[in-house]
Amino acid sequence: MTHPPEPAAKRAPPPRIPSVFIAGVRYAQVPGDVETDGQIGGFLAAYDASNREIWRIKVYDNPRRPELEGDVQDVWFRSLRAEGGKLLIENERGLRLKVDPATRHISGHPAPAPGPPPDTDPISGQPRIRRPEAKDAGTI
Numbered sequence: 843m844t845h846p847p848e849p850a851a852k853r854a855p856p857p858r859i860p861s862v863f864i865a866g867v868r869y870a871q872v873p874g875d876v877e878t879d880g881q882i883g884g885f886l887a888a889y890d891a892s893n894r895e896i897w898r899i900k901v902y903d904n905p906r907r908p909e910l911e912g913d914v915q916d917v918w919f920r921s922l923r924a925e926g927g928k929l930l931i932e933n934e935r936g937l938r939l940k941v942d943p944a945t946r947h948i949s950g951h952p953a954p955a956p957g958p959p960p961d962t963d964p965i966s967g968q969p970r971i972r973r974p975e976a977k978d979a980g981t982i
Contacts, residue, residue: 856883856918857934864924864943866891871919872898881906883918884933886941899946901931901939 861870868889874882879900887898904917921932929941939950 856916857920859919859922862922862924862929864927864929867896867943868893869922869924869929869943871922874900876906876912882912882916886922886929886931888943897946899941899948901941901948902933902937 859871861868872885872887874885881904884902884904886901888896890896906915917934919931920934923930931939941948
């Protein structure tokens with residue numbers, strides 16, 4: 843008797859990024875929630891000595907495209923380190939940002955928003971068929 847093949851993973855799990863400590867406060871990457879945050883990756887949290895979350899911020903935007911599977915769109919931190927009292931973050935797309943934990947100010951370039959879909963279908967390689975935009979019925 844043959845068994846159907848097991849489904850393959852859609853993407854590798856997020857990188858394991860160790861927490862960083864500055865002045866007794868622990869900073870770590872945390873997952874967001876699609877329903878409330880609009881994205882999964884890109885969040886940083888601060889924890890006190892009792893491991894209570896002090897605050898959480900979205901470090902970069904990563905809007906979801908409904909025509910793509912969700913997990914393949916998630917963008918996680920590749921690295922997190924402390925330098926000069928600031929947190930330096932690089933994400934999986936190579937975006938580098940600096941977070942000042944005292945003010946929660948984020949410097950660097952914002953993540954680029956995804957543009958319109960390409961004119962070529964990525965699976966078939968064929969040109970996409972575009973519907974002409976409807977004209978306003980009230981104009982002549």
